[in-house]
Amino acid sequence: MTTTDDRLRILRMVEEGQISAEEGARLLEAITDDVARVRARTAARPRSLRVVVTDLHSRRQKINVTIPASLVTVGLKLGARLFPRNASVTNDDVLRAIERDMPGRIFELQDLEEGERIEIFVE
Structure with a gap:
């Protein structure tokens, strides 16, 4: 009603x-x-997801992109794979973080083979 x-x-x-x-x-x-x-x-509510990829050797950001939360939700529901298989965070974790009203870092991974640190924030 x-x-x-x-x-x-x-x-x-x-x-x-x-x-x-x-x-x-x-x-x-x-x-x-x-x-x-x-x-x-x-x-x-947080309106976006920020993905930051930093080179571990130079400490320079290679990627710093903001994605509207509505697009993240749609993409994850359509089955887009955002995380590596060994990641401690799943797509459902990201959706719950966006739905909570608490912005902040939800994921961090240091890929020593690639020399990168990947961070994802809800903003």
């Missing part, structure tokens, strides 16, 4: 005398507050 449906239902209940106008006003206000809370929570 949408908030528009909820509002109409509340107004009908007031019209039919099932609840008072004051009760209806409180219910309408509660719906509005719920919508505002959801929007605020959504706005506070």
Whole structure:
């Protein structure tokens, strides 16, 4: 049920005398507050995934790319392989990190054979 449906239902209940106008006003206000809370929570969520690859010898960044979280979610759900087989983080771990409201580093791997450090951050 949408908030528009909820509002109409509340107004009908007031019209039919099932609840008072004051009760209806409180219910309408509660719906509005719920919508505002959801929007605020959504706005506070991390919006991107940053992948940084650093050369271990020169300490220079070889790659520093930001990917919108919506694209990461779609890519992972379509089966894109983001991590090496021996990585301690899985695609599901990345999705959970994006869904949590806590930005920060979620993955770090030092590939000594390639001389690289790979880091992934939720921002």
